[in-house]
Amino acid sequence: MGTVTDASKDATGIAFIDKKVTVVFVLGGPGSGKGTQCANIVEHFGFTHLSAGDLLRAEIKSGSENGTMIQNMIKEGKIVPSEVTIKLLQKAILDTANDKFLIDGFPRNEENRAAFENVTKIEPEFVLFFECSEEEMERRLLNRNQGRDDDNIETIRKRFKVFMESSVPVVEYYNSKGKVRKIDAARPIDEVFDAVKGIFSQFSKKAT
Numbered sequence: 001m002g003t004v005t006d007a008s009k010d011a012t013g014i015a016f017i018d019k020k021v022t023v024v025f026v027l028g029g030p031g032s033g034k035g036t037q038c039a040n041i042v043e044h045f046g047f048t049h050l051s052a053g054d055l056l057r058a059e060i061k062s063g064s065e066n067g068t069m070i071q072n073m074i075k076e077g078k079i080v081p082s083e084v085t086i087k088l089l090q091k092a093i094l095d096t097a098n099d100k101f102l103i104d105g106f107p108r109n110e111e112n113r114a115a116f117e118n119v120t121k122i123e124p125e126f127v128l129f130f131e132c133s134e135e136e137m138e139r140r141l142l143n144r145n146q147g148r149d150d151d152n153i154e155t156i157r158k159r160f161k162v163f164m165e166s167s168v169p170v171v172e173y174y175n176s177k178g179k180v181r182k183i184d185a186a187r188p189i190d191e192v193f194d195a196v197k198g199i200f201s202q203f204s205k206k207a208t
C-alpha cells in the first residue's frame with residue numbers, strides 16, 4: 001500500500017497522488033503473457049491495467065517531443081529513461097478514479113525501480129512474475145500480429161538480452177524482500193489464470 005500525501009507538483013509538473021493506492025507490478029519476459037493475464041485480472045478483480053509499453057506507444061502516437069526517442073528505443077529493445085515512463089504512469093494513476101493498479105512491464109531495470117520508489121513513495125503490494133522459456137516467448141511474439149515494430153526476430157533477441165541483464169535483477173531484488181509471486185506462464189491461458197486467481201484471492205471479486 002503506498003500513500004502519497006504531497007498534493008503539490010513535483011519537478012516534472014505532475015501532481016502527486018493524494019490517495020492511497022494498491023499497486024501490483026507485473027513482470028516477465030517479452031511475450032510471457034503479462035498483457036493477456038492483466039486483462040483477466042481487470043475483469044475479475046477490478047484493477048486498472050497500466051502497461052508501461054502501451055503508455056510509451058501512445059506517447060509516440062500523440063506526437064510528443066519525446067516520440068522519436070521512444071520509438072528508437074523500442075525498436076532497439078532498449079529501456080526508455082525512467083523520468084519519461086514514470087511521468088506517464090503518475091499521470092495515468094492521477095487521472096483514474098480507481099485505487100488498485102496493475103503496473104505491467106515496469107520496473108524493467110534498477111533505474112526504473114529506484115526512481116519510481118523515490119518519486120512516488122509507492123511500494124508494490126507484491127510482484128506477479130510470469131516465468132516462461134525464451135523458445136515459447138519467441139513463438140508467441142512472432143505470432144502476436146499486432147503490427148508492433150519490435151516483434152521481429154532481431155529486436156526480440158535484443159529484448160531477451162535486456163530482460164536477462166536488466167529486468168531479472170529487479171525480480172531478484174523483490175524476491176529477497178519476499179514480494180515475488182511466481183507463476184508458470186508456459187501453460188495454456190486458462191491454466192495460467194487459475195494460478196493467478198489463487199494469488200489475487202486476497203482482493204474481493206468485482207461485482208458483476
Ligand SMILES: Nc1ncnc2c1ncn2[C@@H]1O[C@H](COP(=O)(O)OP(=O)(O)O)[C@@H](O)[C@H]1O
Nearest residue numbers: 030031032033034035036140144187188189192
Ligand atoms: N498462456 C499462453 N499460451 C499461449 N499463448 C499465449 C499465452 N498467453 C498469451 N499468449 C499469446 O502470446 C502473445 C503474447 O502475449 P502478451 O500477453 O501480449 O505478452 P506480454 O504482455 O508479456 O508481452 C499474444 O499473442 C497472446 O495472445
Ligand SMILES: Nc1ccn([C@@H]2O[C@H](COP(=O)(O)OP(=O)(O)O)[C@@H](O)[C@H]2O)c(=O)n1
Nearest residue numbers: 030031052053074077078079080105106108
Ligand atoms: N518500463 C518500460 C517498459 C517498456 N519499455 C519499452 O517498451 C518495449 C515494449 O515493452 P512491452 O512491455 O510493451 O512489451 P513486452 O516486451 O513485454 O512484450 C520494451 O522493449 C522497451 O523498449 C520501456 O522502455 N520501459
